[in-house]
Amino acid sequence: MALLTALSALRAGRIQRLAVAALALTPVAASSLLINLLLPAGGGGLATAVAALLRLIGATLPLTLLFATTDAADLLNDLEARGVGRRAVFVLGAALAAVPRAQARAVDVIEAQRARGLDTEGSWRRRLRGLVPLVTPVVIGSLAEVEDRTLALEVRAFGAPGRRTLLRRLPDSRLQRAARWTMGLLLALGLAARAAGVTGP
Amino acid sequence: MPRSATRTLVLMPVAIALNIALGSTVQQALKLPIYLDSVGTILTGVLAGPIAGLVTGGLTNVIWAYVLPPPLQAPTAGPFAVTAAVIGLLAGLWGWLGLFRARRATETTSLFVAVPAAALVALVIAYTFSRAYTSPQGFNSVTGFNVNAFRLSELAFVVVIVVFILLAAWLLVVRRDAGAVLALAAGLLTGLVAALVSAPISAFVFGGVTGFGGDVIVAAFRAAGSNLYQATLQQGLLSDPLDKMITSLLVFFVLAAMPRRLLARFPNGDRLVGGAPA
Numbered sequence: 001m002a003l004l005t006a007l008s009a010l011r012a013g014r015i016q017r018l019a020v021a022a023l024a025l026t027p028v029a030a031s032s033l034l035i036n037l038l039l040p041a042g043g044g045g046l047a048t049a050v051a052a053l054l055r056l057i058g059a060t061l062p063l064t065l066l067f068a069t070t071d072a073a074d075l076l077n078d079l080e081a082r083g084v085g086r087r088a089v090f091v092l093g094a095a096l097a098a099v100p101r102a103q104a105r106a107v108d109v110i111e112a113q114r115a116r117g118l119d120t121e122g123s124w125r126r127r128l129r130g131l132v133p134l135v136t137p138v139v140i141g142s143l144a145e146v147e148d149r150t151l152a153l154e155v156r157a158f159g160a161p162g163r164r165t166l167l168r169r170l171p172d173s174r175l176q177r178a179a180r181w182t183m184g185l186l187l188a189l190g191l192a193a194r195a196a197g198v199t200g201p
Numbered sequence: 202m203p204r205s206a207t208r209t210l211v212l213m214p215v216a217i218a219l220n221i222a223l224g225s226t227v228q229q230a231l232k233l234p235i236y237l238d239s240v241g242t243i244l245t246g247v248l249a250g251p252i253a254g255l256v257t258g259g260l261t262n263v264i265w266a267y268v269l270p271p272p273l274q275a276p277t278a279g280p281f282a283v284t285a286a287v288i289g290l291l292a293g294l295w296g297w298l299g300l301f302r303a304r305r306a307t308e309t310t311s312l313f314v315a316v317p318a319a320a321l322v323a324l325v326i327a328y329t330f331s332r333a334y335t336s337p338q339g340f341n342s343v344t345g346f347n348v349n350a351f352r353l354s355e356l357a358f359v360v361v362i363v364v365f366i367l368l369a370a371w372l373l374v375v376r377r378d379a380g381a382v383l384a385l386a387a388g389l390l391t392g393l394v395a396a397l398v399s400a401p402i403s404a405f406v407f408g409g410v411t412g413f414g415g416d417v418i419v420a421a422f423r424a425a426g427s428n429l430y431q432a433t434l435q436q437g438l439l440s441d442p443l444d445k446m447i448t449s450l451l452v453f454f455v456l457a458a459m460p461r462r463l464l465a466r467f468p469n470g471d472r473l474v475g476g477a478p479a
Contacts, residue, residue: 063266066267067267094214095214095264099222106222110230124233127231128231128233131233131447135237135455139240139451140455142219145215146215149211150207
């Protein structure tokens with residue numbers, strides 16, 4: 001599975017991004033190896049560690065590839081064209097757009113509080129004391145943003161009934177459609193094979 | 202669509218981003234051994250109800266694990282979307298029950314509400330844990346876990362309860378804030394449920410290793426003689442209640458600091474601001 005994903009990533013020229021995603025798994029891998037190999041009691045040995053890791057990679061990389069090759073905005077646009085609710089699309093899209101904003105807000109707050117002398121390096125009791133001054137401004141700022149955006153959306157008739165006209169339609173070639181059907185078929189076959197006990201667990 | 206529905210829809214993405222920002226950036230800045238990744242989820246649940254909380258929690262982990270570009274990506278978060286969703290659902294329930302309502306400390310009635318409530322929560326928890334520790338069959342039939350060695354986790358339980366009592370005492374005596382005790386109790390219950398939900402995920406999907414500081418605790422429990430499932434559950438019962446208690450308190454303080462007119466516009470607003478002006 002991981003191999004297949006890597007191959008298609010190569011094709012799309014996004015191997016670098018995928019490699020970085022795999023690198024993000026290094027702490028888990030290191031931790032897994034350490035605990036399974038070095039722990040006398042209960043450790044499952046190398047095989048367990050590798051199996052757990054492969055399972056994780058198999059579950060993570062395909063979806064990562066999807067979002068590495070597909071523009072999230074395009075995907076959401078297309079979903080809306082295919083009849084997924086406008087609200088679901090909005091929540092997903094807005095969440096993606098909001099993450100960098102929230103991140104920037106958090107960094108601002110951290111820097112501002114540090115400038116005021118907040119201790120983020122000292123003993124754990126001092127750091128615990130920093131929790132409220134860091135979290136509260138970030139949350140309250142976000143809630144103020146909710147207020148602004150709600151009004152902005154209402155003014156633009158977000159809540160009004162009826163279907164919206166899409167400004168941009170995405171091209172969908174016959175090859176792409178065929179590939180989708182093939183993949184679905186392969187998935188069904190794989191599941192059937194597994195249910196029938198042809199392949200191992 | 203009523204105005205509050207739009208407001209809920211706007212709140213959810215912002216809360217998702219909040220979860221991720223607090224869980225990564227702020228968590229890294231403070232380097233505290235808590236996750237801090239469910240502030241937005243609990244906030245949404247309390248303000249906009251169980252369904253909104255559920256969606257927010259689940260989506261947070263899915264986006265975090267699969268959609269975000271690598272420096273932010275947390276691949277292990279994906280399967281725990283179930284836990285996050287349950288946390289949001291519970292927060293909605295607590296909000297609906299009014300556990301996060303700001304109560305004035307001077308109201309003696311609120312004290313009369315808070316003290317028995319805290320006692321009741323403590324009783325429920327003591328009962329759950331004592332059953333978990335003393336009656337393996339009963340525990341097994343409820344949670345599906347086989348229980349043999351729970352010595353270490355009794356210690357962990359004592360830690361959790363002591364922290365709860367200390368925080369509650371601090372809230373009641375120093376801050377004279379009875380409402381916060383209810384929020385604290387809600388956090389404790391949420392943490393217990395979160396631990397029960399995430400233990401099988403942690404054990405089955407990850408083999409007890411998630412690349413987080415908790416791995417060491419799981420390993421310690423295993424070294425003490427628990428099997429994998431017990432160890433992940435014991436680790437969860439230690440860190441989840443602590444994390445959720447702190448998160449709930451943070452949410453409560455934020456809500457108490459917000460203007461009442463802002464709170465009242467959310468679907469659960471009536472249950473947050475109470476009748477009399479504070």
